[in-house]
Amino acid sequence: MSRELNMPLGGNEMPRFGGPASMMRLPVASSPVGLDAAFIGVPLDIGTSNRAGARFGPRQIRAESSLIRPYNMATGAAPFDALQVADLGDVPINTYSLEKSVPIITEFYRPVLAAGCIPLTLGGDHTIALPILRAVAEKHGPVALIQVDAHADVNDDMFGERIAHGTPFRRAVDEGLLQNHKVWQIGLRGSGYAADDFDWPRRQGFTIVPAHEVWWQSLTPLMARIGEAIGDAPCYLSFDIDGIDPAYAGGTGTPEIGGLNVPQALEIIRGCFGLNLVGCDLVEVSPPYDTSGNTSLLGANLLYEMLCVLPGVPRR
DSSP: OOOOOOOOOOTTTSOTTSSOOSGGGOOBOSOOTTOSEEEEEEOOOTTOSSOOOGGGHHHHHHHHGGGOOSSOTTTOBOGGGTOOEEEEEEOOOOTTOHHHHHHHHHHHHHHHHHTTOEEEEEESOGGGHHHHHHHHHHHHOSEEEEEEOSSOOOOSOBTTBSSSTTOHHHHHHHTTOEEEEEEEEEEEOSOOSSTHHHHHHHHHTOEEEEGGGSTTOOSHHHHHHHHHHHTTSEEEEEEEGGGBOTTTOOOBSSOOSSOBOHHHHHHHHHTTTTSEEEEEEEEOBOGGGOTTSHHHHHHHHHHHHHHHTSTTOOBO
């Protein structure tokens, strides 16, 4: 028997500025059971080291997502024709304690993954990748990783703290959450404290693609290489909005000049089609520094593009 699938609320049914304040104005669900994919907000920014405000990211990304329509005109992807998708709301983090918030996040994601639902996360700062990866690895084992970012986020500590937005992938290596030889970090750039900032991940087996090496280039060939290298391994996509140049996405906490452009961002995500994606996130959107709303709008569209490349999504 065919099931009735959720659809985003259309602009001809309700004006874009009205209706529910959910991702793409989808139904809000209280349980992941029966869902193939779900948008989840993690309004946390107490792991941030520079400009705060990413706690407001999920709400503003949802607001900007009201313009997105269900059919992808560029790729022909029709995610709502095959997947049951809803918005599962926000993780109730402890806004006064990063130490307490991290296990709260992992606990929230466990039943989502157990139900066979692929989480698409609206951050929040990049700290949240660690507790999500813990839950993902419990379900799937160590995963391949595609990380788009200005920073490697492999610090051993920040101000003596082992968990912060600059440490998640060092901890992920420590805890055996990643298939290190299938980790790709794209868009790294900027200044650092020492060469080891980028050399340490290389020694773990990561492949680094610095931003300056792909200026003015299409990233479609790179994504073909990555697809061949990752194969059918379970793969997690973590997209820090500061991987994009601040000319396009200035509303973030730690902007770095000379970043990727928007077409390259689309090529990266669209190039994930065919991978065994088991989860994705879009982090570090900071609405207080996003006066035009462009960064949140970009974040919303990139999350939609992630939905369009999930396993089982048809293309016409």
